Amino acid sequence: MTKIASGLERAFAGQGFAEPSVEDLRDAAGVSLRTLYKYTPSRDDMVHAALEHRHRRYLERVFDALPADRIAALDALMERVGGWMETETSHGCLFHAAVAAAPGDARLRALLERHKGEVAARAAAATGLAGRGIDLLLILEGLTQTWPLHRDAAVASAKRLGRALVEIT
Amino acid sequence: MTKIASGLERAFAGQGFAEPSVEDLRDAAGVSLRTLYKYTPSRDDMVHAALEHRHRRYLERVFDALPADRIAALDALMERVGGWMETETSHGCLFHAAVAAAPGDARLRALLERHKGEVAARAAAATGLAGRGIDLLLILEGLTQTWPLHRDAAVASAKRLGRALVEIT
DNA sequence: GCACAGGTAGAGGGATCATTCTACATCGTC
DNA sequence: GACGATGTAGAATGATCCCTCTACCTGTGC
Numbered sequence: 534m535t536k537i538a539s540g541l542e543r544a545f546a547g548q549g550f551a552e553p554s555v556e557d558l559r560d561a562a563g564v565s566l567r568t569l570y571k572y573t574p575s576r577d578d579m580v581h582a583a584l585e586h587r588h589r590r591y592l593e594r595v596f597d598a599l600p601a602d603r604i605a606a607l608d609a610l611m612e613r614v615g616g617w618m619e620t621e622t623s624h625g626c627l628f629h630a631a632v633a634a635a636p637g638d639a640r641l642r643a644l645l646e647r648h649k650g651e652v653a654a655r656a657a658a659a660t661g662l663a664g665r666g667i668d669l670l671l672i673l674e675g676l677t678q679t680w681p682l683h684r685d686a687a688v689a690s691a692k693r694l695g696r697a698l699v700e701i702t
Numbered sequence: 703m704t705k706i707a708s709g710l711e712r713a714f715a716g717q718g719f720a721e722p723s724v725e726d727l728r729d730a731a732g733v734s735l736r737t738l739y740k741y742t743p744s745r746d747d748m749v750h751a752a753l754e755h756r757h758r759r760y761l762e763r764v765f766d767a768l769p770a771d772r773i774a775a776l777d778a779l780m781e782r783v784g785g786w787m788e789t790e791t792s793h794g795c796l797f798h799a800a801v802a803a804a805p806g807d808a809r810l811r812a813l814l815e816r817h818k819g820e821v822a823a824r825a826a827a828a829t830g831l832a833g834r835g836i837d838l839l840l841i842l843e844g845l846t847q848t849w850p851l852h853r854d855a856a857v858a859s860a861k862r863l864g865r866a867l868v869e870i871t
Numbered sequence: 872g873c874a875c876a877g878g879t880a881g882a883g884g885g886a887t888c889a890t891t892c893t894a895c896a897t898c899g900t901c
Numbered sequence: 902g903a904c905g906a907t908g909t910a911g912a913a914t915g916a917t918c919c920c921t922c923t924a925c926c927t928g929t930g931c
Contacts, residue, residue, distance in 0.1 A: 547805075548805065549802055549803060549804065549805045550720070550802075551719070551720040551803050551804070552805075554917080554918060554919085555919060556918090556919095564878085564879085565878070565879045565880065566879090566880085566881080566920085566921095567877095567878080567879075567880090567922090568877085568878065570920075570921085571877090574920095575920085576918095576919065576920090623805065624798075624801060624802065624805060625798050625801075625802055629793075629794050629798070629799075629802070629847060632793060632794075633719075633793065633799035633802055633803065634718060634720050634799075634802065634803055635718065635720070635721070636716075636717065636718045636721075636793060637717075637721070646851060649848075649851060667848065667855055667856065668862060668863060670848055671841070671844035671845060671847075671848050671856065671859050671860060671863065672844055672863070674847035675839075675840035675841055675842075675843040675845075675847070676844075677847075678795070678840075678843035678844070679818075679836065679839055679843055682815060682818060683836055686836055687836065690836045690837045690840050691840060693837060693867075693870070694840065694863055694866070694867065696870070697866035697867055697870045698862075698863065698866055700866065700869065701862070701865070701869065723887080723888060723889080724888075724890080725888085725889095733908080733909085734908065734909045734911090735890090735909090735910085735911080736891095736892095736908075736909075737907080737908060737909080739889095739891085740908095743890095744889085744890085745889065745890090
């Protein structure tokens with residue numbers, strides 16, 4: 534159920550992965566404990582479901598229908614990530630936070646890898662910078678991490694670095 | 703006691719912030735529970751002590767005695783961060799991980815802010831790129847986050863972006 | 872009108888954990 | 902060689918948490 538995943542995502546994004554108890558998660562999901570455990574049979578599964586949901590939402594919101602022009606696409610990309618941070622999360626990347634909270638969970642690590650891989654590929658495709666996926670991912674990661682402290686200045690910095698990357702390509 | 707802080711740092715870096723029990727932390731610190739609680743009266747204080755210790759070690763290892771030449775300093779900076787990741791942490795930045803684990807802790811957030819501010823200032827000073835602290839911080843954050851997945855390719859990418867930043871300055 | 876699939880509310884078990892407290896050992900100093 | 906400060910070992914406590922289970926409700930197809 535997407536309503537459950539959506540509620541779980543909101544709870545983890547707002548309170549982190551350690552703090553919310555399963556009863557908090559139940560309230561956020563808006564279902565009973567029994568139903569919650571039916572779709573996500575353990576707390577780890579709740580984390581997983583929340584991240585799967587976020588993955589889809591992130592890709593859609595950040596990469597859909599970017600401008601065709603390369604510079605415009607880069608600028609729009611950075612602005613959308615800034616906008617995502619503004620409305621969706623107060624601090625950093627939820628996938629990295631999840632892995633940091635449970636460093637031993639291989640399933641989570643695989644999900645992180647898949648998420649970042651797809652972000653890099655989509656960024657490279659959207660800007661026509663084939664083979665520069667890692668550079669773009671590095672800028673996006675840097676933006677995501679510095680945004681909470683520097684806000685618009687971080688977005689401006691990411692745009693600057695994006696342009697610089699184009700110039701040396 | 704620096705021995706306690708050092709052991710705590712090692713435990714949190716290896717197991718994350720949620721997993722290790724206070725008894726695990728006691729073992730890592732190499733003292734008794736009583737002594738541990740004497741110097742760090744709560745588990746939160748243990749986290750704080752570990753991060754203070756890491757802050758000092760990081761600055762020393764990454765920024766001490768960098769080359770005078772700008773490009774050489776930038777390259778060395780990226781390589782040192784890569785080396786730090788290699789030996790000191792398997793995943794991401796410990797300060798961000800700590801804040802992600804306890805999003806409500808204002809003391810932790812202040813420590814993160816201080817740490818990142820000092821990193822940005824030192825990076826700008828070491829490379830003579832005054833006013834470009836945010837750009838450098840963004841690259842360093844991006845490197846730290848992408849290193850676990852891309853290793854040497856992440857370091858190479860950070861060097862490339864550092865050079866590109868110099869070219870447009 | 873009824874049976875049933877799937878929902879809610881919420882109490883309870885079993886385990887873990889942070890913190891405190893008691894009892895004993897060690898070591899430097901006079 | 903005795904004393905006080907400081908350390909160790911580890912049990913006890915009180916709370917929290919994940920997960921299961923019981924008992925009851927609701928809506929839909931026939």
